[in-house]
Amino acid sequence: MRFESLYRHGFARIAACTIRTILTDPAANAAVILEVARECDARGTAVAAFPELALSGYSIEDLLLQDAVLDAVEAAAATLLEASRILRPVLVVGAPLRHAGRVYNVAMVIHRGRLLGVVPKTYLPTYREFYEKRQVAAGDGAPAGDICFAGATAPFATALLFEAEDVPGLILHTEICEDFWVPIPPSGSAALAGATVLLNISGSPITIGKAETRRMLCQSQSARCLAAYAYTAAGAGESTTEVAWDGQAEIWENGALLAETARFPRGAQYAIADVDLDLLRQERMRQGTFDDNRRNTPAAASFRRIPFRLDPPDADLGLERPIERFPFVPANPERLAQDCYEAYNIQVAGLTQRLEAAHIKRLVIGVSGGLDSTHALIVAAKAMDLLGKPRTDIVAYTLPGFATSDDTKGNAHQLMAALGVTGHELDIKPAARQMLADLGHPYSRGEPVYDITFENVQAGLRTDYLFRAANYFDGIVLGTGDLSELALGWCTYGVGDQMSHYNVNAGVPKTLIQHLIRWVIASGQFSAEVGETLVAILDTEISPELVPATEGQAIQSTEAKVGPYALQDFHLYYTLRYGFRPSKIAFLALRAWGDVARGHWPPHFPEAKRIAYPLKDIRHWLEIFLQRFFGFSQFKRSAMPNGPKVAAGGSLSPRGDWRAPSDGNARIWIEELRRNVPEA
Known part of the structure; x- marks a missing residue:
C-alpha cells in the first residue's frame, strides 16, 4: 500500500x-x-x-x-x-x-x-x-x-x-x-x-x-x-x-x-x-x-x-481530521490561553512547594537573555510573589562567554532590572581561558579551534559558578533547560542546561515556551516594562552562543544542528505520547507541515516563520531526532533533576513518564523510517 x-x-x-x-x-x-x-x-x-x-x-x-x-x-x-x-x-x-x-x-x-x-x-x-x-x-x-x-x-x-x-x-x-x-x-x-x-x-x-x-x-x-x-x-x-x-x-x-x-x-x-x-x-x-x-x-x-473484508483503498485520499502543526500548542485561541494558564501555574506551584518544603531562602539562576532562562526567571518571580518573599531573594547571573552577543546580554540585564531581582554579571572568559590553557587546548595558543571542549568549558564554568553561588547565598540553582533539549540531548551532561537543584522547564517543550511568554505579557502578570523586554527576547535567534561568529558570518544556530524545533517537537509528541512508528509520524508531519495554507496556525505566530517542510526534509530531521532520542541521549535524562510534569504529551523524567535504558540504540526505528518512508 x-x-x-x-x-x-x-x-x-x-x-x-x-x-x-x-x-x-x-x-x-x-x-x-x-x-x-x-x-x-x-x-x-x-x-x-x-x-x-x-x-x-x-x-x-x-x-x-x-x-x-x-x-x-x-x-x-x-x-x-x-x-x-x-x-x-x-x-x-x-x-x-x-x-x-x-x-x-x-x-x-x-x-x-x-x-x-x-x-x-x-x-x-x-x-x-x-x-x-x-x-x-x-x-x-x-x-x-x-x-x-x-x-x-x-x-x-x-x-x-x-x-x-x-x-x-x-x-x-x-x-x-x-x-x-x-x-x-x-x-x-x-x-x-x-x-x-x-x-x-x-x-x-x-x-x-x-x-x-x-x-x-x-x-x-x-x-x-x-x-x-x-x-x-x-x-x-x-x-x-x-x-x-x-x-x-x-x-x-x-x-x-x-x-x-x-x-x-x-x-x-x-x-x-x-x-x-x-x-x-x-x-x-x-x-x-x-x-x-x-x-x-x-x-x-x-x-x-x-x-x-473491507479491501481498503490504496489511493491518496488526504486526511480527514485536524492535525495540529504544534501538538503541544493548540491553534484555538481559547484553548491555547487555557493551556498557557495551566502550564505557567503548574510550574509556579511546583516551585513554591519545593521552596516551602525544603525551607529554601533564595533562588540562584543563570539568565542568558534567551527564551528558556527568561521563562524560568518569570516563573521564579511569580513564585516569590506568592510566597510573600522579596524578588531580591532571586540571585540572577548573566555569565557572558566568548560568543555572547550584546543583544542577549542587554536583554538579560533589562529583564533582571525590570523584575527587581538581585542581578549580577560574571564574565567567564578569564576562567575559561585559564582552563583551556591548563588543558593545552589549541585556542589557548591563538588557534580558532571551536570544538566541543571549547563549548563545554564555558557551559561547565557557568554551572560551577551557579552552584557555588547557591552555596554562598544559601539557595538552590533553578534549572532552565526544556523538554525539547532533553529529548534531543542538546544539553551538557552534569552541567549547563542538564543539571540543577530543581528545573521548572523540564516538562515544557520549546515550541510552547514562546507562547507561555506571550501569555504572560498578554495577561498582565508583570509590569509594562517587563512586558517590553519579554517582547524583545521573543525575537531572539535560538543559539547556545558558545562559538564566536566572524564578521559577516551567521551566529551559531541550534536548529541548524538538531533540526527545527517545530518539527522535532512534533516528532517528540507522537513518539512519547503514542509510541507511533516513524513512518506514521512522517505521514502525519507531512499532513501538518506540507502546505503553509493547510490548517490553522497558533495565535500571533509570526508570518515570516510560517513555512512548509517537504517530505525529504521531514525524513531527514526525523532520522536525526530518532538517532538523538533513542541512540545516545537517554543517559542525560536518566540523571535529570526534579521538575513538574506540565504537558499531557508526557515528560521525560525517569521517575515519571519515561523509563528507558541509557545504553539503548536507535537501529530499529531508523530502519523502519528508511524502509517505509520515500526519500521524496
Whole structure:
C-alpha cells in the first residue's frame, strides 16, 4: 500500500450521515441512503451510519405496526443489500422489523451484499414525549439466534461486534439512541470486548440544550471507552406534529471532536473523519486499568465477532481530521490561553512547594537573555510573589562567554532590572581561558579551534559558578533547560542546561515556551516594562552562543544542528505520547507541515516563520531526532533533576513518564523510517 494512503498508517474513514426522511416510504428513503452511501464510497469511507429507523422514519408512531410499512421496509432492505455489492463502506441503517412475534427497532449492518448482523435497541424510553414500548420490544429480551430477513440470514443479538480482517483494529459496535443515555451503555461493554469504533444511530427529537447534552455524552463515552464514537440523529422530514429534529451528526475520538455537521439541515449531509486506530490501541495498551475493567465486567465476554473484508483503498485520499502543526500548542485561541494558564501555574506551584518544603531562602539562576532562562526567571518571580518573599531573594547571573552577543546580554540585564531581582554579571572568559590553557587546548595558543571542549568549558564554568553561588547565598540553582533539549540531548551532561537543584522547564517543550511568554505579557502578570523586554527576547535567534561568529558570518544556530524545533517537537509528541512508528509520524508531519495554507496556525505566530517542510526534509530531521532520542541521549535524562510534569504529551523524567535504558540504540526505528518512508 502506498505511503500516501491513510489506511496504510492505521486510520479508517468513518461517516455519520443524516438524510431527509420521507415518512412511511422505505423505498424512497433507501434511495437517499444509497445516494449518500455512494458519495461515502467515492471518498474511501469504511463505515457509514444512518439514523434510527431511517428506512421508515422514526416519528411514525403506531404506523410501525402496519404490515404494509413493515413489508415495504423489508423490500427496501433487500434493495440496500443488492446495491451494496459494489460499495466499499459498511452501512449501518436503522429499521423496524418483525422477529419472533414482535417488532424490533434495529440497526442493520450491511456490507457488499451481506447482512452481517442485526442489532436490536436495548433500552426503550417511555417518558416525556417517548412511547416506544407501545410499538416495539426491547432487544435484551429477544430470542437468541439468527434472523431471516430481506432474503438473508444473519445473527440477531445486542452483543455483536463487526471486525475488519484486513484493517487491523477496525472493530465496530452499534447501539441505538437511548442506549447511551443510560448509566451503563452497551457500548461500554462492547469497548471492553474490543470494539474501537462505537456507533449510535439515533432519532432524538430536539429541545433547547439537548444538543449540548448529546455532545457531552458522546465526548465522555469516547474518552471513557478509549474509542471513536460516531453519532447521527434524525433530521429533516421527520414529523413535527409534537416535536422537531435537528439532524445532529458528529464523530469523537478519545474525547476529541474530529468532525460535526451543521444542525437543522434541509437535506442529506454527513460528518466524515479518519479515526486513528493505532492511537486507540496504544491508549488501551498503556492504560492497563482498561483491561482490568474488562476482567471485572462479565458482559464483555458475551460478544460475538462477525468478520468481514473491507479491501481498503490504496489511493491518496488526504486526511480527514485536524492535525495540529504544534501538538503541544493548540491553534484555538481559547484553548491555547487555557493551556498557557495551566502550564505557567503548574510550574509556579511546583516551585513554591519545593521552596516551602525544603525551607529554601533564595533562588540562584543563570539568565542568558534567551527564551528558556527568561521563562524560568518569570516563573521564579511569580513564585516569590506568592510566597510573600522579596524578588531580591532571586540571585540572577548573566555569565557572558566568548560568543555572547550584546543583544542577549542587554536583554538579560533589562529583564533582571525590570523584575527587581538581585542581578549580577560574571564574565567567564578569564576562567575559561585559564582552563583551556591548563588543558593545552589549541585556542589557548591563538588557534580558532571551536570544538566541543571549547563549548563545554564555558557551559561547565557557568554551572560551577551557579552552584557555588547557591552555596554562598544559601539557595538552590533553578534549572532552565526544556523538554525539547532533553529529548534531543542538546544539553551538557552534569552541567549547563542538564543539571540543577530543581528545573521548572523540564516538562515544557520549546515550541510552547514562546507562547507561555506571550501569555504572560498578554495577561498582565508583570509590569509594562517587563512586558517590553519579554517582547524583545521573543525575537531572539535560538543559539547556545558558545562559538564566536566572524564578521559577516551567521551566529551559531541550534536548529541548524538538531533540526527545527517545530518539527522535532512534533516528532517528540507522537513518539512519547503514542509510541507511533516513524513512518506514521512522517505521514502525519507531512499532513501538518506540507502546505503553509493547510490548517490553522497558533495565535500571533509570526508570518515570516510560517513555512512548509517537504517530505525529504521531514525524513531527514526525523532520522536525526530518532538517532538523538533513542541512540545516545537517554543517559542525560536518566540523571535529570526534579521538575513538574506540565504537558499531557508526557515528560521525560525517569521517575515519571519515561523509563528507558541509557545504553539503548536507535537501529530499529531508523530502519523502519528508511524502509517505509520515500526519500521524496
